[in-house]
Amino acid sequence: MTHTPRRQFIKQGLLGTAGATIASLGTSAKSYAAIQGANDRINLAVIGVRNQGTVHLNAWCGLKDSHNVAVRTVCDVDERLWAPAVSLVSGKSGITPTTQWDLRKVFEDKTIDAVSIVVPNHWHALAMIWAVQAGKHVYVEKPASHNIWEGRRMIEAARKYDRFVQVGLNNRSGIAVREAIAFLHGGGIGKLYMARALCFKARDSYGVAKEGPTPAEFHYDMWVGPAAWQPYAEKRTHYNWHWYWNTGNGDTGNTGPHQLDIARWGLRKDEHPVTVYSAGGIYGFRTDDATQTPGRRVYGDVEAYGHDRTTQETPNTQTATYKYADGTLLEMETRGRYTNHEGSQGQEVGNLFFGEDGWLEISGGTWRAFKGRSREPIAGSKPDTPDGNHWANFIEALRANRKAELHADIHEGHLSTSLCHLANISYRTEQALRFDGAKEQFVGAPAADALLRRPAYRQGFEVPSQV
Structure with a gap:
């Protein structure tokens, strides 16, 4: 896989003054509307839509209006799970996503900006590495890896391809x-x-x-x-x-x-x-x-x-x-x-x-x-005390182009x-x-x-x- 250019939604204007503005406003949903270039839609694919994958679908759909996120693809190797996943996304967001069983096809899709990886542990590392090599930003479920060696390769890939990688350690945003x-x-x-x-x-x-x-x-x-x-x-x-x-x-x-x-x-x-x-x-x-x-x-x-x-x-x-x-x-x-x-x-x-x-x-x-x-x-x-939103933190850090604002960067997830x-x-x-x-x-x-x-x-x- 090759490294594609940075997605258009993180525009040059957002990298400087706008990013600082987001930080100063606490990256609230209301602050986005005041920032030129920050409202471009972020298109997501959810890979693995059973059980915890359903939690991800609900979470991303819940950010449709506040954070301008759209679930465009649902991917799972079990085609029996497609219909309920598509129905969930359509009902929650009004968007009917495409379906796919081969995650490699998702990574090839240049309209997808980020992927949510909710597959079994043995797939976490390879799926995340392939994703960042294809230019996607990644939210990957815990545990970050299936073994320690894979976790180190994940850090290396995230840094080499300059992608945002959030691990699903949700308490970090609580x-x-x-x-x-x-x-x-x-x-x-x-x-x-x-x-x-x-x-x-x-x-x-x-x-x-x-x-x-x-x-x-x-x-x-x-x-x-x-x-x-x-x-x-x-x-x-x-x-x-x-x-x-x-x-x-x-x-x-x-x-x-x-x-x-x-x-x-x-x-x-x-x-x-x-x-x-x-x-x-x-x-x-x-x-x-x-x-x-x-x-x-x-x-x-x-x-x-x-x-x-x-x-x-x-x-x-x-x-x-x-x-x-x-x-x-x-x-x-x-x-x-x-x-x-x-x-x-x-x-x-x-x-x-x-x-x-x-x-x-x-x-x-x-x-x-x-x-x-x-x-x-x-x-x-x-x-x-209200709950935090780990998925929202991923989007907010991404829009601000500040990896330091990720609550559970891949380095933390690996340790x-x-x-x-x-x-x-x-x-x-x-x-x-x-x-x-x-x-x-x-x-x-x-x-x-x-x-x-x-x-x-x-x-x-x-x-x-x-x-």
């Missing part, structure tokens, strides 16, 4: 979360020495991946893409791909990136940790087929089967401890079975920070801080995503590991180094060493 981080960075609970990331999601068995015929409307070869080839099995594709190392990263790499990102952000660590140790396993499921529980639909619109046997590979229970060069600790815990909660109000998915003078908790769009042993909060979010990968590598090798962040290699651990990247990519779907 107003209450940003308030909490500012409170921490302002010394609200003293010097921080530890953060704890929580991912407590009780999940039933997703069952056994039995191979079978590929649906006629499903372009399975394209779905596999860079991953190792395996025969089609429904329980290894839609949403279930999370639980297999070939395509996913488990819950530590699914919900975990959000909490690990907040933890690293709060600790002000713009670096990799120097050590990691992770342990866990798959607990709570039967090991035979003696009992077959009737399936029930769960999140992801897939069936789950109580305590039945599963061919899931990734752990449903996992702990990890990271240490940074200055001794600061970061802990992560994933619990996929029934559990107690943590924090003052029963956090299931969230963060805890510990400082010399107290502690702070973040749960969704709320936060509370406590001093010493007091059970009464000294500070916290207000009930009427936080790497925490997930480091934990999984320690878990898979059953080793406490030392990590050389400058080289992004382990120290004296060849088995761990082998998991820093995929051993091989399928022909035609290689993530390039030189972007």
